Amino acid sequence: NSAVQYVPYRGALRPRSALRLVRQYDIVADCSDNVPTRYLVSDACVLAGKPLVSGSALRLEGQLAVYNYRGGPCYRCLFPRPPPPDTVTNCADGGVLGAVTGIIGCLQALEVLKIASGMGSSFSGYMLMFDALEGRFRNIKLRPRRADCAVCGDSPSVTCLQDYEAFCGSCATDKCRALQLLPGADRVSVQQYKALLDARVPHVLLDVRPQVEAEICRLPHALHVPLRCLQDRDHESLQRLQKRICEEKQRTDDQTPLPVYVVCKLGNDSQKAVKILQELPAEEIGSVVAKDIRGGLMAWATKIDSTFPQY
Ligand SMILES: [Zn+2]
Structure with missing residues (x-):
């Protein structure tokens, strides 16, 4: 026309x-x-x-x-x-x-x-x-x-x-939607996470993105459990998490709770996952301190590793 x-x-x-x-x-x-x-x-x-x-x-x-x-x-x-x-x-x-x-x-x-x-x-x-x-x-x-x-x-x-x-209660855009579900003390920056990775601090990195995104790219040392499985309290997923936490705890002698850092694409789902982990009874996954990585893997790609794929 x-x-x-x-x-x-x-x-x-x-x-x-x-x-x-x-x-x-x-x-x-x-x-x-x-x-x-x-x-x-x-x-x-x-x-x-x-x-x-x-x-x-x-x-x-x-x-x-x-x-x-x-x-x-x-x-x-x-x-x-x-x-x-x-x-x-x-x-x-x-x-x-x-x-x-x-x-x-x-x-x-x-x-x-x-x-x-x-x-x-x-x-x-x-x-x-x-x-x-x-x-x-x-x-x-x-x-x-x-x-x-x-x-x-x-x-x-x-x-x-x-x-x-x-x-x-949200922005009129889908670009800058940064949720603020956790207090600052429960969050770390990608730089802070990189520093403790370099210092070989015992911890578990938990990647909660959907399966399809984990297949695009992932940090090799991360344990992958989609947020959906945590929300459903999926037994097999929680067992895998507990197993990894146990293995990591054996590397440390002290009785302090093990840090679990949670990452997703942008740092929104990871906060939801941290809340779920914080609410889980201690017998489910052992004694841990869950924290979220601000900005997720896209912040990792822009600030730490420029070879990490952005999608
Ligand atoms: Zn109407």
Whole structure:
């Protein structure tokens, strides 16, 4: 279509400017990568009275829904409260297969065209869920519009755009999401870890990334147990950890707890893993002091070993 005109707006969408921007268009497609922006776009669409074609993708899964269209629900009707920030996996942490975003993006474009041409959308009040691994599409029926919705309900409390980063407790980007779950005393820098590695201080390095990432690259001396296995208290995984801790303890005579340093890609999952280790009863893995390595293996790659792959 040679008559299509693209107008790029460079910069992040902000509450200050979002409504003015959204009002200029008839249909909005949300392709954003973070929770605060999803609430911002949805609220702006409700306040401006525009349909929202919303797509999202993570790893091997994608979702598509159309909000605020012909009496259907808005994003807030379905998700009145944002998820706790430490439960959200974004594409920078979890990764996404490019073809999955391509498929969801094409479906979004199709719904935009159907709405623009008056054919209507198939996804108002429905969510399409795409599972790339199983090669399966499913449609699920969504809850209808909520009469008590904070923005599209009968007596809304949200009548202008807010501070969505404060509302969600996270940044409106998937790039700088550094969680702060542990006190400073429970964390070490990559430089500190390198120093104790050079000094041959007895310890266990625990790598909690998913299997697929550990296959890309790893520190050779690390024990690999994915975070998921720790969260599930997987018996076999805990036994492997306990065995490694026992072996390492035999190198030391003293009775002080053995340090276990936990590493992941960026230093978020490692903090969750440290919390789990701290909560485990002593008989599970013995007496240890668990600490997290700030910035994870990507900090290792940029600050310690430039030959370590960045992905
Ligand atoms: Zn609503």
